[in-house]
Amino acid sequence: MFEYISTHFEWQTTMFSKYLDGLTDDMPDEFHKLAQVFELNVFQPITIDGEKDIHAAYLMNDAVESYFVFENSVMTGVYKDIECEQIACIDRVDDDYMLIVNQGNENIFTIRFARLGMKTVYFDYGCMGHFWVKGYEYLRQLEYQLADVRDKLRYLGSSSCTDKEMILAKLADFPPIKRYKSVPDMYYVPYPDNVAPEAVTYLIGIANDVGDGRMARMLIKYLNNPTSYRCRIIAAMLHKKSHSRFVDRIIIDLRDAAKVYETRHFAKEEEERYGKVHRQAEAAMNEFKEKGFNCMLYREEPFMYSKDSITYKEHVMVFKNGMFNRKCEIHTFEV
Numbered sequence: 001m002f003e004y005i006s007t008h009f010e011w012q013t014t015m016f017s018k019y020l021d022g023l024t025d026d027m028p029d030e031f032h033k034l035a036q037v038f039e040l041n042v043f044q045p046i047t048i049d050g051e052k053d054i055h056a057a058y059l060m061n062d063a064v065e066s067y068f069v070f071e072n073s074v075m076t077g078v079y080k081d082i083e084c085e086q087i088a089c090i091d092r093v094d095d096d097y098m099l100i101v102n103q104g105n106e107n108i109f110t111i112r113f114a115r116l117g118m119k120t121v122y123f124d125y126g127c128m129g130h131f132w133v134k135g136y137e138y139l140r141q142l143e144y145q146l147a148d149v150r151d152k153l154r155y156l157g158s159s160s161c162t163d164k165e166m167i168l169a170k171l172a173d174f175p176p177i178k179r180y181k182s183v184p185d186m187y188y189v190p191y192p193d194n195v196a197p198e199a200v201t202y203l204i205g206i207a208n209d210v211g212d213g214r215m216a217r218m219l220i221k222y223l224n225n226p227t228s229y230r231c232r233i234i235a236a237m238l239h240k241k242s243h244s245r246f247v248d249r250i251i252i253d254l255r256d257a258a259k260v261y262e263t264r265h266f267a268k269e270e271e272e273r274y275g276k277v278h279r280q281a282e283a284a285m286n287e288f289k290e291k292g293f294n295c296m297l298y299r300e301e302p303f304m305y306s307k308d309s310i311t312y313k314e315h316v317m318v319f320k321n322g323m324f325n326r327k328c329e330i331h332t333f334e335v
Contacts (some may be wrong), residue, residue, distance in 0.1 A: 003027060021089035030116045031090065033058055034068060034099075036155075043101065045070075045079050045111065048305050055112055057306060058118065059155045063130035063148040063258070065305050066120040070099075077109030086122040120156065121305070125149075126258030129298025129315055131330050132183055135322045136239045138247070138317060138328055141298060144182035145254055146172040150191075164257045171203075171250075175226070176234040195226040196307035206253070241326040242321075251296070262307035264304040273335050274301070274312045281314035281333040294319045311335060 002094050016035035017023040023035055037043045037058060045054050047098045055071040056212035059066040084104025085305045089155060091098045117162055125148055129141045150172035152160045173194035200223045215237060237243050266274065278299075279313060285295045296317040302310040314335040 001283060011268075019088065024154050028116065030068065030118055033118070034116065036076055038086055039084050043088065044081075045075065049133060052247050054113070055119070055306070057140055058303060059151065060303060060306070061125075061148045062123065062145070063125040063261075064120060064122050064152050064160070065303055066158065067305065068110050069117040069119050071115040071117055073111050073113040075109060075111050077107070079103075079109055080107045080324075082106060082260075120160075122152075122160065123256045123304075124261045124263050126255030127298055128300065129317075130182065130300060131315060131332075136180055136327065138251070138319075139177070139180035139235070139238055140182040142210055142247075142251060142254070143177050143180045144174070145230065145258075146177065160262060162257060164253070167199055167202050168254060168257060170199035174199060175231045176238060179231075179235040180238070185201075191269070197223060203250075204299050206249045209248050212246045215243055215246050218270045239293060239325055239327075240322065241321045244326050261266050264301055266302075266304065270312075277312060277335055279315050281316055283333075284331055284333070285316045288316065288318050
């Protein structure tokens, strides 16, 4: 067992040293994570209000904000926001480290630091929504949120997830759900399909709990023989109004799983503006409910520690049943 771990770690070091020259086996795990960022060519040093040390994003989504912290850091030169290949190396200077970044031979900057740490904060993602693709938006938001949980598990490990989230993460690559992409094709990052028995068993349990026998039987067949034909059938069943209780139960389970985490908090003026948007969205949702429509409330919000271009919005999802299909309308309110 220990031999396997050692061999696996050496293989990782060899692989990631292509992206962070000077990376060695004895360096802490944070340096291997840093190499992953250079592999994706997305390294960007940032400053955080109230913090002296230089930071850089590791994993940023609705569920988590995770940063590298370059402790006791001094930066020489400047980072330039240019499209280029980043070539990085790490070196020891006395008792410190030196990170040298070459931005496509157009710019070079260095960060000298004493230690590389990480700061990770988890957030309630259950009501987060991004409506980039039209059609069956409630399923696309489910796909998006499940992908957030999967990425949290993939990059931060099992300690970042609850037991329920460990199962939900495996649904992110469940082929029938993956058919409802939440982002346009040009931005979609494909992962291998995964028909995980524990995840499908969880879905079968939900189907039985809500009395959806047809869905339960189809899931059992798909688990035993996951053909593309059965995948298409289940995917089509997901947007039928006859299976709405099954889908809603998954959404509720996911929202309940996310409630264990804190919500983002912002400056007083921002909170006041966001509160006004929330009251408008909530009032609109209540009007639809009074007319007999089922509704769900979603929101978009900027990151808490590193400001981005996201504008705070709230979306009222109003379900509209056709003869067979369950569709929805999205009503958006923003600052």
